[in-house]
Amino acid sequence: ASRPAPEPVSGPPRLLSRGPDAPLRLAGQYPDAPLLTDSATTAARLRAALGKERVTLSPTPVFDDEVEAAFDELAGPDVALPGGGRLSIHPTPALVAIDVDAGSLAGGRDAGAHLALNRRAVFEVARQIRLRHLAGAILVDMAGLPMARRKALLPAMQEAAAADPDLRVVGITGLGLIELQRRRVRTPLHEVLGQPTSALTRGLAALRRGLRQARPGARLVLKAHPAVCAALQDWPGALQDFVAQAGPLQLRPDPLCLPGEEDIYAE
Template identity: 60%
Template sequence: MSTAASSILVSASPGERRVALWRDGALEAAFVERPARPDGVGDLHVGRVTARVPALSGAFVALEGGVSGFLPDNQGGGQPEGTYLPVRVTRAAQGGKGPRLSGNGVPPGTARDGPPRLLARGPDAALRLAASHPMVPVLVDAAGEAARLRAALGADRARLLTHSAFDDAVEAAFDILSGPEVPLPGGGRLLIHPTPALTALDVDTGAAAGRDAGAHRAVNAAALAEAVRQIRLRHLAGPILLDLAGGTAKTRAALLPVLRGAAGGDPLLRVVGLTGLGLMEMVRARVHPPLHEVLGQPLTPLTHGLAALRRAVREAAARPGVRLSLRAHPAVLLALRGLSGVLDAYAAAAAHPISLASDPALVPGEEVIEDVATHAP
């Protein structure tokens, strides 16, 4: 694969699917999906109205599995309690809140009788990107994923690779997304700190701090474009505050048109203006869960475990017939055992199961892949 080409890249590994839109040598869109725990956006359900909440201009609706979603009155709500009705998920559960629902645009003839149940899954990230970029090829590194995508997109659209869909450049871009720090040209960095109430972005000029004012301004200018890019790639939403490095309220206000220009390519993002403290205020509509909720910040034991299985699959492919063991902290192993189908998926991909060895001395992130025969007693 040439990272200079425009491609939709789908890298599948046990328990996880990573999807990227790579264009002109840069990451333009990124998704990390756990197929056993889909975010549900686009799913079609039959739900039951359980509680009308006039103060919120909507109602809570029970979905399959005991999940409760919120249906605004202007999205087809207003039905009395106890009513069964078809609804679609328009916003994933996130931030401790359930999914947002809509009854608008539901296909005619959709079932309306109980009990609450899932009728159809919405499109996953690869299908959404393929629909919005119809001329861009879809490159896949797993036969099962390739077959699924070919069935939906046509045999010529999805191409099965004999190597990983993610090269070093794509992996490096995803690594940056998993952490709170983003390097900026000129030695600065952008720091990203999500909280339950809002996301704070802070610009640190770093090496540019002791240089001339031009270098300082250049870091701030680069931070504006990169902040918008990171907001989009990480699916950050809700209130967002950006604190530039230095400058007066007047000089910061002068940069608002630059920020609005950068934000123009994201239909979910709106630049509100400058706060009384000189912070650039933005707000972004919530749709998919932010990456820090999917991966954890710091990374969760499950995220570390899935990354270890990804490495193990690559090693198993390079050494056919060798049985491998994963030695990891008990929390990592517990998380893997708790994710439906992930260990079976590894066994199918590697042609043999992986042995799990608990080692409390290894903190999450220090997982070790070993040859079973080498370490057998």
Template identity: 55%
Template sequence: MAEALTILASVSPGEVRVALLRGDRLEEAWIDRPARPDGVGDLHRARVTALAPAMAGAFLAMAGGETGFLPESEAGPVRQPIAQSVQEGLVLPVRVTRAPQGGKGARVTARLTSAEQARAAAAPPGNAPLLLARGPDAALRLARAHPRAEIVTDGAGLAARLRATYSPRPVFDEALEAEFDALAGPEVPLPGGGRILVHPTPALTALDVDAGSAAGARDPEAQRRVNEAAVVEAARQIRLRHLAGPILLDLAGMARKRREALAEPLARALAPDRLARLLGLGPLGLFEILRQRIHPPLHEVLAGPLTPGLSALRMAVREAAARPGRRLALVAAPAVLAALEALPGALEEAAAAIGQPVQLRPDPLRSWARWTIEEAGHGG
């Protein structure tokens, strides 16, 4: 009997974290910041600004000064040279199919559904780029992908929108909180010992298996067992972290012949991920994986001082719920506080949940991670 699927959506100031659980095992992890959506699924009225035949596509001006790229394969019902599909100055509706990355604009398609075409036709007249509709957020995407899954959220507004079960208590328990926190870090412990180290770079992501104590164990099969666990967990971490582009997996030790024996288990572990493809074992003895990018990887979402700031607001709301009436202050590095102030709505949502604003106290001597929630009126 298949294990039940559950979607948990944890709503906090400036952020919505969404988990898909199969039984009690985390299958997918998403972090949305509604004030800064990644744009995937957005419907735009855009204007062609330049044809790029050498790149087999065209550049588009989009709402908010953003740039999009329309591949010639997505410019019309039949693929043909881009100059035969669009011309400079043409205004057309498009949908974002891939989030921007590395300074490059979003990837878009002009192949729209009839509902999208009708929505574009009903837009106000004009030739200026215009955002016509936002794409679905993570909770809605998961709900559509898994219509039989139970959906539980601690956000009243989200519960009403998704027709989900509302929980007055936080839906993430300590174990799930810890698992989400771990997705921001480079180290993944393996059952039975050993670990995977995750090293993202602009060009590729390297996954390095460290056998730990098994590397020097007398049991010749100890290293094999670590690597067998590693290929399964590596596939899971690739999916959970939304890693994309070229991915190299370096197993711990083992001759090439023994590594080749793990190609089939790795392919099987990757199979449920429709975006990932195992290319094979390369000449350097590294497994080569290619995963299509649609949404930004979690290491991009979680980079910078905003992430600890939102964690602090989440903690402040919980402390206020446990001990109502206290006036709270957040003491943190100036960069953390500046990031919160720059995120529309986050501090206002925290104030609404707590019943009064959170005081912000900059401490230039603190690192980003060393924030504290204190009672207002006391030193930090």
């Protein structure tokens, strides 16, 4: 039997169904792991989806100074290498460029030292790719090695990449760059946090600092750029969760407050 043709769709796109958010995706990835959160809003949402037994609402902040320091490093381009040197990681719309800087070895003629540095670097490259959820084409410029010796690093790069099923070592380009390809499974961290970090990212970091320093009876003030204050007001539950845990908070917009100068203090 024939059916009438559906009416043509017109107008702007609209959301039909919202997919799982980051906590629910994490819960699905580790189905046997307990979940700990300091957000009453997040706890209620997770308990509704997963049951009360698996979700614990912590009375204290779950992000300590060590975790915050790790996030600060992941938000920036530079990573120190053990034994000297560093990585500089720069995502672009077309690809991700990773440069290995030899540090104090730069300009030296000790080929063995340069090779050892680069062997250490490839394992940190693979680790940073996983941590930052980098994806697509990735080019790595090794430090201080002639073209002929760069190919000697491919076995080490393949060993480093073996722990990541989404990462593939393509080979060496004509310019001597190690070429990698990684399947995009999750949103890269630089897209989540912003590059440079977004007003919302900086505002949420300031609130977490406030939670760690909150004391009973204290009235906290957040001084930040108006864009940061607006982003927090627009983000569902951010300020409400903070007030529920730490008490009253006054937002004090300051147009002269530069990124990274957000300050939260008791008044």
